Amino acid sequence: MSFDFSILTAYWPLFARGLSITIAASGLALVFSLLFAVVVVLARIARNRIASYAAIVFVEIMRDLPFMLVLFLIFYLLPAIGIRLPAFAIGVVTLGLYSAAYFSEIMRGAIQSVPKGQMDSARALGMSRIQALRHVIAPQMMGYFLPPATNQAVTVIKESSILSTITVTELTMAGEVVQGYTYSPIEAFAVVSLLYWVMCTGVARIGRALENILSRRHGHLSTAVPRGAA
Protein backbone atom coordinates (compact mmCIF):
# COMPACT_ATOMS: atom_id res chain seq x y z
CA MET A 1 0.00 0.00 0.00
CA SER A 2 1.27 3.45 -0.81
CA PHE A 3 0.01 6.55 0.86
CA ASP A 4 -1.84 8.71 -1.63
CA PHE A 5 -1.53 12.36 -0.67
CA SER A 6 -3.42 13.57 -3.73
CA ILE A 7 -6.70 13.38 -1.80
CA LEU A 8 -5.45 16.29 0.27
CA THR A 9 -4.87 18.51 -2.77
CA ALA A 10 -8.11 17.38 -4.41
CA TYR A 11 -10.44 17.47 -1.41
CA TRP A 12 -8.94 20.01 0.96
CA PRO A 13 -12.02 22.31 0.73
CA LEU A 14 -14.19 19.47 2.10
CA PHE A 15 -11.80 18.83 4.97
CA ALA A 16 -11.51 22.56 5.68
CA ARG A 17 -15.27 22.95 5.77
CA GLY A 18 -15.64 19.91 8.05
CA LEU A 19 -12.90 21.22 10.30
CA SER A 20 -14.52 24.66 10.62
CA ILE A 21 -17.88 23.07 11.49
CA THR A 22 -16.23 20.81 14.07
CA ILE A 23 -14.49 23.81 15.64
CA ALA A 24 -17.71 25.84 15.66
CA ALA A 25 -19.79 22.98 17.09
CA SER A 26 -17.27 22.07 19.80
CA GLY A 27 -16.63 25.69 20.72
CA LEU A 28 -20.30 26.61 21.00
CA ALA A 29 -21.12 23.36 22.83
CA LEU A 30 -18.27 24.04 25.26
CA VAL A 31 -19.48 27.56 26.10
CA PHE A 32 -23.09 26.42 26.46
CA SER A 33 -21.97 23.45 28.52
CA LEU A 34 -20.00 25.55 31.01
CA LEU A 35 -22.91 27.97 31.44
CA PHE A 36 -25.43 25.19 31.91
CA ALA A 37 -23.09 23.35 34.28
CA VAL A 38 -23.07 26.42 36.54
CA VAL A 39 -26.87 26.23 36.67
CA VAL A 40 -26.73 22.51 37.47
CA VAL A 41 -24.17 23.03 40.24
CA LEU A 42 -26.16 25.87 41.77
CA ALA A 43 -29.24 23.64 41.74
CA ARG A 44 -27.25 20.76 43.16
CA ILE A 45 -25.89 22.71 46.13
CA ALA A 46 -29.10 24.69 46.67
CA ARG A 47 -31.06 24.32 49.92
CA ASN A 48 -34.14 23.54 47.84
CA ARG A 49 -34.57 19.74 47.90
CA ILE A 50 -36.42 19.57 44.57
CA ALA A 51 -33.76 21.58 42.75
CA SER A 52 -30.98 19.48 44.18
CA TYR A 53 -32.73 16.16 43.37
CA ALA A 54 -33.45 17.37 39.82
CA ALA A 55 -29.76 18.14 39.38
CA ILE A 56 -28.72 14.74 40.75
CA VAL A 57 -31.17 12.91 38.48
CA PHE A 58 -30.04 14.90 35.43
CA VAL A 59 -26.35 14.19 36.07
CA GLU A 60 -26.94 10.51 36.86
CA ILE A 61 -29.04 9.91 33.73
CA MET A 62 -26.62 11.68 31.42
CA ARG A 63 -23.62 9.85 32.80
CA ASP A 64 -25.24 6.44 32.38
CA LEU A 65 -26.39 6.99 28.78
CA PRO A 66 -24.22 6.94 25.66
CA PHE A 67 -24.03 10.35 23.95
CA MET A 68 -25.26 8.95 20.62
CA LEU A 69 -28.47 7.72 22.24
CA VAL A 70 -29.16 11.05 23.95
CA LEU A 71 -28.48 12.80 20.64
CA PHE A 72 -30.98 10.62 18.78
CA LEU A 73 -33.59 11.02 21.52
CA ILE A 74 -33.41 14.82 21.38
CA PHE A 75 -33.18 14.78 17.59
CA TYR A 76 -36.61 13.06 17.49
CA LEU A 77 -38.03 14.70 20.62
CA LEU A 78 -37.72 18.33 19.46
CA PRO A 79 -39.88 18.03 16.32
CA ALA A 80 -42.42 16.02 18.35
CA ILE A 81 -42.91 18.98 20.69
CA GLY A 82 -43.02 21.42 17.80
CA ILE A 83 -39.46 22.75 17.87
CA ARG A 84 -37.79 22.75 14.46
CA LEU A 85 -34.05 23.31 14.54
CA PRO A 86 -31.27 22.55 12.04
CA ALA A 87 -29.25 19.42 12.85
CA PHE A 88 -26.22 21.57 13.71
CA ALA A 89 -28.15 23.43 16.43
CA ILE A 90 -29.60 20.20 17.86
CA GLY A 91 -26.12 18.71 17.93
CA VAL A 92 -24.59 21.71 19.69
CA VAL A 93 -27.34 21.94 22.30
CA THR A 94 -27.33 18.20 23.03
CA LEU A 95 -23.55 18.00 23.23
CA GLY A 96 -23.63 21.01 25.56
CA LEU A 97 -26.29 19.45 27.80
CA TYR A 98 -24.58 16.08 27.90
CA SER A 99 -21.20 17.54 28.69
CA ALA A 100 -22.70 19.87 31.32
CA ALA A 101 -23.42 16.81 33.47
CA TYR A 102 -19.68 16.07 33.58
CA PHE A 103 -18.62 19.71 33.96
CA SER A 104 -21.04 20.21 36.85
CA GLU A 105 -19.49 17.28 38.72
CA ILE A 106 -16.03 18.72 38.09
CA MET A 107 -17.17 22.11 39.42
CA ARG A 108 -18.79 20.53 42.46
CA GLY A 109 -15.60 18.65 43.21
CA ALA A 110 -13.61 21.88 42.93
CA ILE A 111 -15.96 23.77 45.24
CA GLN A 112 -15.95 21.02 47.85
CA SER A 113 -12.19 20.66 47.70
CA VAL A 114 -11.61 24.06 49.28
CA PRO A 115 -11.88 23.63 53.05
CA LYS A 116 -14.49 25.82 54.74
CA GLY A 117 -11.87 27.12 57.14
CA GLN A 118 -10.09 28.91 54.30
CA MET A 119 -12.81 31.52 54.03
CA ASP A 120 -12.94 31.99 57.80
CA SER A 121 -9.17 32.39 57.99
CA ALA A 122 -9.09 34.91 55.15
CA ARG A 123 -11.87 36.89 56.81
CA ALA A 124 -10.10 36.71 60.16
CA LEU A 125 -6.99 38.14 58.48
CA GLY A 126 -9.06 41.18 57.49
CA MET A 127 -9.91 40.34 53.86
CA SER A 128 -13.32 41.23 52.52
CA ARG A 129 -15.48 38.37 51.18
CA ILE A 130 -14.67 39.43 47.61
CA GLN A 131 -10.96 39.61 48.35
CA ALA A 132 -11.08 36.20 50.01
CA LEU A 133 -12.91 34.70 47.02
CA ARG A 134 -10.54 36.29 44.53
CA HIS A 135 -7.22 35.68 46.27
CA VAL A 136 -7.84 32.61 48.40
CA ILE A 137 -10.82 30.53 47.28
CA ALA A 138 -10.88 30.92 43.48
CA PRO A 139 -7.20 30.14 42.88
CA GLN A 140 -7.51 26.95 44.91
CA MET A 141 -10.68 25.92 43.10
CA MET A 142 -9.02 26.47 39.74
CA GLY A 143 -6.30 24.03 40.72
CA TYR A 144 -8.93 21.32 41.11
CA PHE A 145 -11.08 22.50 38.22
CA LEU A 146 -8.61 23.02 35.39
CA PRO A 147 -7.04 19.56 34.89
CA PRO A 148 -10.31 17.57 34.67
CA ALA A 149 -12.05 20.44 32.83
CA THR A 150 -9.34 20.37 30.19
CA ASN A 151 -9.94 16.64 29.77
CA GLN A 152 -13.65 17.24 29.42
CA ALA A 153 -13.09 19.97 26.82
CA VAL A 154 -11.06 17.46 24.79
CA THR A 155 -13.91 14.96 25.21
CA VAL A 156 -16.33 17.53 23.79
CA ILE A 157 -14.22 17.88 20.64
CA LYS A 158 -14.05 14.11 20.25
CA GLU A 159 -17.77 13.58 20.88
CA SER A 160 -18.65 16.25 18.33
CA SER A 161 -17.69 13.57 15.76
CA ILE A 162 -20.95 11.80 16.68
CA LEU A 163 -22.91 14.75 15.27
CA SER A 164 -22.13 13.18 11.87
CA THR A 165 -24.76 10.52 12.70
CA ILE A 166 -27.49 13.19 12.60
CA THR A 167 -26.19 14.53 9.25
CA VAL A 168 -24.06 17.42 10.52
CA THR A 169 -21.33 17.82 7.87
CA GLU A 170 -18.46 18.11 10.32
CA LEU A 171 -14.97 16.67 10.08
CA THR A 172 -15.79 12.97 10.53
CA MET A 173 -18.53 13.27 7.90
CA ALA A 174 -15.97 14.92 5.58
CA GLY A 175 -13.73 11.87 6.05
CA GLU A 176 -16.60 9.53 5.22
CA VAL A 177 -17.54 11.56 2.13
CA VAL A 178 -13.96 11.67 0.85
CA GLN A 179 -13.46 7.95 1.43
CA GLY A 180 -16.71 7.36 -0.47
CA TYR A 181 -15.43 9.37 -3.44
CA THR A 182 -11.90 8.05 -3.48
CA TYR A 183 -12.01 4.56 -1.93
CA SER A 184 -8.95 5.67 0.03
CA PRO A 185 -10.24 5.23 3.59
CA ILE A 186 -6.80 5.09 5.21
CA GLU A 187 -5.67 8.40 3.72
CA ALA A 188 -9.03 10.10 4.33
CA PHE A 189 -9.25 9.05 7.98
CA ALA A 190 -5.54 9.71 8.52
CA VAL A 191 -6.13 13.34 7.52
CA VAL A 192 -9.21 13.50 9.75
CA SER A 193 -7.35 11.86 12.67
CA LEU A 194 -4.44 14.25 12.34
CA LEU A 195 -6.73 17.29 12.42
CA TYR A 196 -8.56 15.97 15.51
CA TRP A 197 -5.26 15.13 17.15
CA VAL A 198 -3.94 18.66 16.60
CA MET A 199 -7.15 20.17 18.03
CA CYS A 200 -7.24 17.86 21.08
CA THR A 201 -3.52 18.17 21.82
CA GLY A 202 -3.78 21.94 21.34
CA VAL A 203 -6.61 22.25 23.86
CA ALA A 204 -4.75 20.02 26.31
CA ARG A 205 -1.65 22.23 25.95
CA ILE A 206 -3.71 25.40 26.50
CA GLY A 207 -5.19 23.86 29.65
CA ARG A 208 -1.75 23.02 30.98
CA ALA A 209 -0.46 26.50 30.10
CA LEU A 210 -3.35 28.04 32.06
CA GLU A 211 -2.49 25.87 35.05
CA ASN A 212 1.11 27.06 34.86
CA ILE A 213 0.13 30.73 34.62
CA LEU A 214 -2.19 30.38 37.60
CA SER A 215 0.29 28.51 39.74
CA ARG A 216 2.99 31.10 38.97
CA ARG A 217 0.70 33.96 39.89
CA HIS A 218 -0.48 32.41 43.12
CA GLY A 219 2.65 30.59 44.12
CA HIS A 220 0.97 27.21 44.19
CA LEU A 221 -2.29 25.57 43.28
CA SER A 222 -4.56 23.78 45.65
CA THR A 223 -3.13 20.36 44.90
CA ALA A 224 0.00 21.59 46.69
CA VAL A 225 -1.92 22.73 49.77
CA PRO A 226 -0.82 20.62 52.71
CA ARG A 227 -3.35 18.11 53.96
CA GLY A 228 -3.46 19.60 57.43
CA ALA A 229 -4.55 22.98 56.08
CA ALA A 230 -8.19 22.07 56.57
Next chain:
Amino acid sequence: MDIDLRYTLDALPRLLEGALITVEVAVAAMALSLLVAAAFTLLRESGSRAAAAGIRTYLSYIRGTPLLVQILLVYYGLPKLGLELSPLVAGILALGLSSAAYTTEIIRGGLAAIPRGQLEAALALGLRRLAIWSRIILPQVYHFTLPPLVNEFTQVIKGTPLVSVIAVVELMRIAQQIYNDNFRPLEVLLGAALIFFVMNFAFLRVAAELERRNPIH
Protein backbone atom coordinates in the same frame (compact mmCIF):
# COMPACT_ATOMS: atom_id res chain seq x y z
CA MET B 1 -46.80 15.36 21.43
CA ASP B 2 -48.24 11.95 22.00
CA ILE B 3 -46.06 9.28 23.53
CA ASP B 4 -47.55 5.83 23.62
CA LEU B 5 -45.52 3.66 25.94
CA ARG B 6 -47.11 0.51 24.52
CA TYR B 7 -44.61 0.87 21.67
CA THR B 8 -41.82 0.87 24.25
CA LEU B 9 -43.19 -2.31 25.83
CA ASP B 10 -43.62 -3.97 22.44
CA ALA B 11 -40.03 -3.14 21.52
CA LEU B 12 -38.50 -4.32 24.81
CA PRO B 13 -38.06 -8.03 23.98
CA ARG B 14 -36.13 -7.28 20.78
CA LEU B 15 -34.24 -4.46 22.49
CA LEU B 16 -33.17 -6.87 25.23
CA GLU B 17 -31.85 -9.25 22.57
CA GLY B 18 -29.88 -6.30 21.24
CA ALA B 19 -28.63 -5.53 24.73
CA LEU B 20 -27.31 -9.07 24.96
CA ILE B 21 -25.27 -8.49 21.81
CA THR B 22 -24.13 -5.14 23.20
CA VAL B 23 -22.85 -6.88 26.33
CA GLU B 24 -21.18 -9.59 24.24
CA VAL B 25 -19.46 -6.96 22.10
CA ALA B 26 -18.39 -5.04 25.21
CA VAL B 27 -17.08 -8.17 26.99
CA ALA B 28 -15.11 -9.28 23.92
CA ALA B 29 -13.72 -5.76 23.45
CA MET B 30 -12.78 -5.53 27.13
CA ALA B 31 -11.03 -8.91 26.97
CA LEU B 32 -9.04 -7.71 23.96
CA SER B 33 -8.37 -4.45 25.77
CA LEU B 34 -6.91 -6.30 28.77
CA LEU B 35 -4.75 -8.56 26.59
CA VAL B 36 -3.32 -5.69 24.57
CA ALA B 37 -2.82 -3.57 27.69
CA ALA B 38 -0.98 -6.45 29.41
CA ALA B 39 1.25 -6.82 26.34
CA PHE B 40 1.91 -3.06 26.30
CA THR B 41 2.77 -3.12 30.00
CA LEU B 42 5.22 -5.99 29.54
CA LEU B 43 6.80 -4.24 26.56
CA ARG B 44 7.13 -1.04 28.53
CA GLU B 45 8.62 -2.82 31.55
CA SER B 46 11.10 -4.54 29.24
CA GLY B 47 12.98 -1.25 29.01
CA SER B 48 13.09 -1.06 25.23
CA ARG B 49 13.18 2.60 24.18
CA ALA B 50 11.64 1.88 20.79
CA ALA B 51 8.74 -0.05 22.35
CA ALA B 52 8.12 2.72 24.87
CA ALA B 53 8.08 5.37 22.13
CA GLY B 54 5.75 3.27 19.98
CA ILE B 55 3.32 2.76 22.87
CA ARG B 56 3.44 6.48 23.72
CA THR B 57 2.56 7.36 20.13
CA TYR B 58 -0.29 4.85 20.13
CA LEU B 59 -1.75 6.17 23.40
CA SER B 60 -1.49 9.73 22.09
CA TYR B 61 -3.28 8.79 18.86
CA ILE B 62 -6.11 7.02 20.70
CA ARG B 63 -6.59 9.80 23.24
CA GLY B 64 -6.37 12.54 20.62
CA THR B 65 -8.91 11.17 18.13
CA PRO B 66 -12.62 10.31 18.37
CA LEU B 67 -13.63 6.68 18.89
CA LEU B 68 -15.96 6.98 15.89
CA VAL B 69 -13.05 7.86 13.58
CA GLN B 70 -11.05 4.93 14.99
CA ILE B 71 -13.97 2.60 14.27
CA LEU B 72 -14.34 3.90 10.70
CA LEU B 73 -10.60 3.60 10.13
CA VAL B 74 -10.57 -0.05 11.25
CA TYR B 75 -13.73 -0.96 9.33
CA TYR B 76 -12.85 0.74 6.03
CA GLY B 77 -9.07 0.69 6.34
CA LEU B 78 -8.24 -2.93 7.20
CA PRO B 79 -9.79 -4.41 4.01
CA LYS B 80 -7.39 -2.14 2.10
CA LEU B 81 -4.56 -3.92 3.86
CA GLY B 82 -6.02 -7.25 2.78
CA LEU B 83 -7.90 -8.00 6.00
CA GLU B 84 -11.59 -8.52 5.28
CA LEU B 85 -13.53 -8.34 8.53
CA SER B 86 -17.21 -8.66 9.36
CA PRO B 87 -18.73 -5.55 10.94
CA LEU B 88 -18.98 -7.40 14.27
CA VAL B 89 -15.29 -8.34 14.34
CA ALA B 90 -14.22 -4.89 13.11
CA GLY B 91 -16.37 -3.28 15.82
CA ILE B 92 -14.96 -5.45 18.61
CA LEU B 93 -11.42 -4.87 17.31
CA ALA B 94 -11.85 -1.09 17.18
CA LEU B 95 -13.50 -0.85 20.61
CA GLY B 96 -10.91 -3.17 22.17
CA LEU B 97 -7.87 -1.49 20.62
CA SER B 98 -9.17 1.91 21.66
CA SER B 99 -9.96 0.84 25.20
CA ALA B 100 -6.51 -0.78 25.47
CA ALA B 101 -4.94 2.67 25.60
CA TYR B 102 -6.95 3.59 28.68
CA THR B 103 -6.54 0.14 30.26
CA THR B 104 -2.76 0.42 29.82
CA GLU B 105 -2.82 3.60 31.87
CA ILE B 106 -5.02 2.00 34.52
CA ILE B 107 -2.57 -0.90 34.89
CA ARG B 108 0.35 1.54 35.04
CA GLY B 109 -1.44 3.37 37.86
CA GLY B 110 -2.00 0.07 39.68
CA LEU B 111 1.66 -0.88 39.44
CA ALA B 112 2.79 2.59 40.47
CA ALA B 113 0.59 2.40 43.59
CA ILE B 114 2.72 -0.43 45.02
CA PRO B 115 5.59 0.98 47.07
CA ARG B 116 9.05 0.05 45.77
CA GLY B 117 10.01 -0.95 49.28
CA GLN B 118 7.74 -3.99 49.11
CA LEU B 119 9.73 -5.37 46.21
CA GLU B 120 12.98 -4.75 48.06
CA ALA B 121 11.58 -6.30 51.23
CA ALA B 122 10.39 -9.37 49.32
CA LEU B 123 13.79 -9.73 47.64
CA ALA B 124 15.53 -9.30 50.96
CA LEU B 125 13.38 -12.09 52.40
CA GLY B 126 14.62 -14.30 49.61
CA LEU B 127 11.36 -14.70 47.68
CA ARG B 128 11.65 -15.79 44.07
CA ARG B 129 10.50 -13.46 41.29
CA LEU B 130 7.54 -15.69 40.45
CA ALA B 131 6.41 -15.68 44.08
CA ILE B 132 6.86 -11.91 44.30
CA TRP B 133 4.65 -11.38 41.27
CA SER B 134 1.99 -13.96 42.09
CA ARG B 135 1.80 -13.33 45.85
CA ILE B 136 2.66 -9.67 46.31
CA ILE B 137 2.40 -7.58 43.18
CA LEU B 138 -0.48 -9.07 41.17
CA PRO B 139 -2.97 -9.36 44.05
CA GLN B 140 -2.44 -5.68 44.83
CA VAL B 141 -2.59 -4.64 41.18
CA TYR B 142 -5.87 -6.54 41.01
CA HIS B 143 -7.28 -4.64 43.98
CA PHE B 144 -6.06 -1.27 42.77
CA THR B 145 -7.23 -1.68 39.19
CA LEU B 146 -10.54 -3.51 39.56
CA PRO B 147 -12.70 -0.44 40.29
CA PRO B 148 -11.27 1.68 37.45
CA LEU B 149 -11.45 -1.35 35.13
CA VAL B 150 -15.16 -1.83 35.85
CA ASN B 151 -15.50 1.88 35.15
CA GLU B 152 -13.64 1.44 31.85
CA PHE B 153 -16.01 -1.42 31.02
CA THR B 154 -18.96 0.96 31.33
CA GLN B 155 -17.09 3.34 29.01
CA VAL B 156 -16.80 0.50 26.49
CA ILE B 157 -20.53 -0.20 26.85
CA LYS B 158 -21.22 3.47 26.20
CA GLY B 159 -19.02 3.25 23.12
CA THR B 160 -20.91 0.31 21.62
CA PRO B 161 -23.71 2.36 19.97
CA LEU B 162 -21.03 3.80 17.69
CA VAL B 163 -20.48 0.43 16.02
CA SER B 164 -24.08 0.65 14.77
CA VAL B 165 -22.59 3.10 12.25
CA ILE B 166 -20.68 0.21 10.64
CA ALA B 167 -23.84 -1.95 10.71
CA VAL B 168 -23.17 -4.08 13.79
CA VAL B 169 -26.61 -5.18 14.91
CA GLU B 170 -26.49 -4.27 18.60
CA LEU B 171 -28.95 -2.43 20.84
CA MET B 172 -28.77 0.91 19.01
CA ARG B 173 -29.04 -0.66 15.56
CA ILE B 174 -31.98 -2.82 16.62
CA ALA B 175 -33.71 0.26 18.02
CA GLN B 176 -33.23 1.95 14.64
CA GLN B 177 -34.58 -1.08 12.82
CA ILE B 178 -37.68 -1.14 15.02
CA TYR B 179 -38.55 2.53 14.62
CA ASN B 180 -37.84 2.44 10.90
CA ASP B 181 -40.74 -0.04 10.80
CA ASN B 182 -43.17 1.51 13.26
CA PHE B 183 -42.18 5.21 13.00
CA ARG B 184 -42.12 5.58 16.79
CA PRO B 185 -38.50 6.62 17.37
CA LEU B 186 -39.15 8.31 20.73
CA GLU B 187 -40.82 5.33 22.38
CA VAL B 188 -38.27 2.85 21.04
CA LEU B 189 -35.27 5.01 21.94
CA LEU B 190 -36.71 5.48 25.44
CA GLY B 191 -36.71 1.71 25.79
CA ALA B 192 -33.09 1.54 24.64
CA ALA B 193 -32.18 4.38 27.03
CA LEU B 194 -33.81 2.52 29.91
CA ILE B 195 -31.75 -0.59 29.16
CA PHE B 196 -28.49 1.36 28.87
CA PHE B 197 -29.28 3.19 32.09
CA VAL B 198 -29.92 -0.01 34.02
CA MET B 199 -26.79 -1.70 32.64
CA ASN B 200 -24.43 1.19 33.39
CA PHE B 201 -26.07 2.04 36.69
CA ALA B 202 -25.58 -1.55 37.81
CA PHE B 203 -21.95 -1.74 36.68
CA LEU B 204 -21.08 1.63 38.23
CA ARG B 205 -22.59 0.47 41.52
CA VAL B 206 -20.47 -2.68 41.30
CA ALA B 207 -17.41 -0.47 40.79
CA ALA B 208 -18.32 1.70 43.77
CA GLU B 209 -18.94 -1.37 45.93
CA LEU B 210 -15.61 -2.93 44.91
CA GLU B 211 -13.89 0.31 45.79
CA ARG B 212 -15.57 0.40 49.18
CA ARG B 213 -14.61 -3.19 49.96
CA ASN B 214 -11.06 -2.69 48.82
CA PRO B 215 -9.14 -4.16 51.78
CA ILE B 216 -5.91 -2.40 50.90
CA HIS B 217 -7.05 1.12 51.66
